[in-house]
Amino acid sequence: MKTIHSNAAPEPIGPYSQGIKFGETIFLSGQVAIDPETGKMDNESLESETQRVMKNIGALLKSQELDFSNVIKCSIFLMDMSQFGVVNEIYGSYFSPPYPARETVQVSKLPAGARVEISVIAGMS
Numbered sequence: 001m002k003t004i005h006s007n008a009a010p011e012p013i014g015p016y017s018q019g020i021k022f023g024e025t026i027f028l029s030g031q032v033a034i035d036p037e038t039g040k041m042d043n044e045s046l047e048s049e050t051q052r053v054m055k056n057i058g059a060l061l062k063s064q065e066l067d068f069s070n071v072i073k074c075s076i077f078l079m080d081m082s083q084f085g086v087v088n089e090i091y092g093s094y095f096s097p098p099y100p101a102r103e104t105v106q107v108s109k110l111p112a113g114a115r116v117e118i119s120v121i122a123g124m125s
Contacts, residue, residue: 004064005019006018008036008060010031010032011036012029014111017029024123025123026064026121027119027121028061028122029119030075030077030119032111032116033048033049033050033114034112041113043113043115046087049114049115051090054118066124072121074102075104076091076105077110077116078115079109083115091118
């Protein structure tokens, strides 16, 4: 087991790793829209928030010489399911077939005042 870390993604805000490599599988912790350069939430709009989440995921994948084509499964956590369409459109622009498996759930609260959080499992091969 190996810890994954990238300065291009936000530092953890609790006792967890940005990600873990276990064998040929990468488990990335849920990402919210914290800008790694400023340490502040990029949540002016749901669109910018979702873009920042995906950029953070992309930075962690890149740190392992991977990209979104290596993603096997995603979990999306939303504060308001009525905003699913906005998040889904941006999320979808990062992938092409075959799309990863996914679930989307509405939650009552997310860390740092986030409206969306996404976690990822990716494969090395």
